[in-house]
Amino acid sequence: MTTTVNTTASATTTSTPPKGRSLWSDAGRRFRGNKLAVASVFVLAFIVILAAIAPLLTPWPYDMILNNEALFNPEYEAFNDANFPRAPDFVNSLWFGSGVNDRDLFYRSMIGVLISLAVGLTASLVALLIGVIYGSVSGYFGGRVDQIMMRIVDIIYALPFMFIVILLMVMFGRNFFLMFAAIGAVEWLTMARIVRGQTLSLKSREFVSAARASGVSSFNIIRRHIIPNLLGPVIVYVTLVVPQVILVESFLSFLGLGVQEPMTSLGVLISEGAKRLEDAPHTLLFPASILAIILFCLNFIGDGLRDALDPKDR
Amino acid sequence: MVRYFLSRLLIAIPTLLAVITLSFFLVRAAPGNPFDSEKPLPPTIRANLDAKYGLDKPVFEQFTNYVGGLVKFSKEEGSWLPTVTLDFGPSYQYKDRTVTYFIQAGFPVSLKLGLMAIAIALVIGVGAGSLAALRQNTWMDYTVMGFSMTGITVPNFVVGPILQLIVISILSATAVQLVPITGWGDSWKQAIMPVFVLALPQIAYIARQTRGSMIEVLRSNYIRTARAKGVPERTMIIRHALKAALLPIVSYLGPAVAAITTGSVVVEKIFRIPGIGTHFVNGALNRDYTMVMGVVIFFGALIIIANLIVDVLYGLLDPRVRAA
Numbered sequence: 268m269t270t271t272v273n274t275t276a277s278a279t280t281t282s283t284p285p286k287g288r289s290l291w292s293d294a295g296r297r298f299r300g301n302k303l304a305v306a307s308v309f310v311l312a313f314i315v316i317l318a319a320i321a322p323l324l325t326p327w328p329y330d331m332i333l334n335n336e337a338l339f340n341p342e343y344e345a346f347n348d349a350n351f352p353r354a355p356d357f358v359n360s361l362w363f364g365s366g367v368n369d370r371d372l373f374y375r376s377m378i379g380v381l382i383s384l385a386v387g388l389t390a391s392l393v394a395l396l397i398g399v400i401y402g403s404v405s406g407y408f409g410g411r412v413d414q415i416m417m418r419i420v421d422i423i424y425a426l427p428f429m430f431i432v433i434l435l436m437v438m439f440g441r442n443f444f445l446m447f448a449a450i451g452a453v454e455w456l457t458m459a460r461i462v463r464g465q466t467l468s469l470k471s472r473e474f475v476s477a478a479r480a481s482g483v484s485s486f487n488i489i490r491r492h493i494i495p496n497l498l499g500p501v502i503v504y505v506t507l508v509v510p511q512v513i514l515v516e517s518f519l520s521f522l523g524l525g526v527q528e529p530m531t532s533l534g535v536l537i538s539e540g541a542k543r544l545e546d547a548p549h550t551l552l553f554p555a556s557i558l559a560i561i562l563f564c565l566n567f568i569g570d571g572l573r574d575a576l577d578p579k580d581r
Numbered sequence: 582m583v584r585y586f587l588s589r590l591l592i593a594i595p596t597l598l599a600v601i602t603l604s605f606f607l608v609r610a611a612p613g614n615p616f617d618s619e620k621p622l623p624p625t626i627r628a629n630l631d632a633k634y635g636l637d638k639p640v641f642e643q644f645t646n647y648v649g650g651l652v653k654f655s656k657e658e659g660s661w662l663p664t665v666t667l668d669f670g671p672s673y674q675y676k677d678r679t680v681t682y683f684i685q686a687g688f689p690v691s692l693k694l695g696l697m698a699i700a701i702a703l704v705i706g707v708g709a710g711s712l713a714a715l716r717q718n719t720w721m722d723y724t725v726m727g728f729s730m731t732g733i734t735v736p737n738f739v740v741g742p743i744l745q746l747i748v749i750s751i752l753s754a755t756a757v758q759l760v761p762i763t764g765w766g767d768s769w770k771q772a773i774m775p776v777f778v779l780a781l782p783q784i785a786y787i788a789r790q791t792r793g794s795m796i797e798v799l800r801s802n803y804i805r806t807a808r809a810k811g812v813p814e815r816t817m818i819i820r821h822a823l824k825a826a827l828l829p830i831v832s833y834l835g836p837a838v839a840a841i842t843t844g845s846v847v848v849e850k851i852f853r854i855p856g857i858g859t860h861f862v863n864g865a866l867n868r869d870y871t872m873v874m875g876v877v878i879f880f881g882a883l884i885i886i887a888n889l890i891v892d893v894l895y896g897l898l899d900p901r902v903r904a905a
Binding site: 418421422423425426427429430431433434435436437438510514517518521522523524534537538540541544545548551552555558559562563566 | 593599600842846865888
């Protein structure tokens with residue numbers, strides 16, 4: 268298996284150095300050459316770290332309604348003022364001000380970041396798992412099995428997905444895990460198609476014939492020989508799925524069908540902020556720009572990885 | 582051609598049936614009764630309600646009734662054409678209204694919004710994309726590609742409110758209202774913002790797609806032949822290059838219809854437009870099961886039919902597809 272990875276790598280580099288370079292070190296070098304992608308990695312890492320240590324940066328609990336608290340607790344007297352959303356206020360460590368419900372907007376935006384990324388990664392992994400298994404089985408067995416399996420994909424592909432997901436959310440409540448599953452179930456289709464295509468070209472290669480000739484079972488050929496060799500394009504596709512999933516999650520939350528109070532997500536915050544944009548534009552601007560920055564970063568990283576791992580596409 | 586059309590139809594019909602079946606049984610599988618409120622209803626009232634909405638029958642019979650009721654043909658006296666009515670059943674939340682009523686009220690608005698968005702996306706997207714391809718690697722190309730990256734990345738529920746915010750800021754700074762920021766139907770200016778926001782991601786995709794295929798076409802042999810022959814640049818671009826470069830755009834129209842339908846839900850909410858999307862979101866938030874189910878099936882059918890039309894159109898335009 269390792270040898271095949273090496274042959275593909277040396278085939279793609281123009282000058283073959285005396286010491287064999289692996290596909291991954293080549294890809295890493297190309298990726299580092301892409302300034303936009305590298306900068307995106309740093310910006311994204313900064314946001315994630317900020318979100319992870321958010322509880323240390325703000326004294327206010329994420330679900331505390333400042334104005335309510337001030338009525339009963341003399342410690343919070345500074346907030347005894349019904350005039351909210353509050354503008355950003357560095358004296359009281361309200362970095363982003365307070366949101367529509369008078370809760371600390373900084374903390375809530377950071378929770379939104381974590382939730383978006385968690386949904387994005389989990390659902391992408393679900394899509395990865397289903398897509399790779401389905402696609403490799405369909406491609407490897409070929410023939411009638413392949414035809415039936417791909418026809419099923421065609422039919423599911425034509426379903427109006429966003430609406431089915433909304434229907435699911437309405438029927439079974441705004442369940443977090445259901446959301447993961449529903450979004451993951453939407454995104455595996457393209458993955459299955461990509462994997463199938465790769466498998467079709469892989470299965471006629473010599474090392475697969477060799478494995479088959481030496482009596483390896485179909486299951487083991489798929490697991491040991493096919494799947495490891497199609498990871499390149501699959502990883503590229505996964506990085507492009509993550510921002511799509513984040514979009515779906517914030518779309519649902521924006522409509523009020525996603526994450527529920529007192530939890531929050533960027534979509535919820537944007538939808539709340541949009542209602543108050545006339546008198547408190549910061550409630551819209553902070554979550555909206557954070558979401559936009561995250562999506563930009565993920566897209567640039569995905570493009571960078573695609574160029575790095577799939578040089579013929581450039 | 583007939584075979585190609587039939588094979589497309591062979592995918593469209595099971596898909597439509599899958600949408601109907603899936604939505605119906607999802608709704609029936611939902612926990613609880615649609616009429617449950619804080620207080621449990623007395624059994625007799627509940628039995629009456631169930632009987633009124635046909636919920637007392639076996640699930641399979643309910644399903645056949647629903648499907649049978651979806652499309653009704655009735656023939657009026659004196660007319661030779663049967664009238665087709667769509668019946669999505671009563672709304673669970675608005676006791677005196679049917680789902681069909683809401684769809685009928687909202688569809689003209691949503692349709693107008695969607696058609697305008699697609700038209701604008703095609704005109705601007707193809708124009709900007711070809712311009713970028715013809716001036717490849719100039720500032721014009723980079724500007725178009727930068728805008729299209731933004732349009733693809735930033736979702737319309739971010740773009741919409743931000744644009745509203747900009748209009749409001751200009752209003753408070755200079756007392757000039759550029760365009761109305763909400764509403765529908767009072768003045769044509771109200772359509773400007775929602776149509777633009779709805780079209781933006783599609784403009785971006787189409788521009789990117791056109792640029793890509795245009796660059797490819799411009800490198801091909803027959804364009805070189807045309808140039809060598811002395812065909813004027815303008816004629817060459819419009820008659821030879823654009824014609825071939827637009828093929829992928831035609832096939833993108835199917836997904837574009839789906840994206841615009843989905844986007845209209847958000848845009849109608851942002852700009853307070855009384856289309857189907859608004860009723861759909863309200864229905865979803867109020868757990869109006871039949872309403873959500875009706876709109877899902879309606880939109881689903883719309884998207885599937887649009888896909889079918891696009892496929893057939895593509896088959897007519899590109900003989901290579903039919904052969905495959």
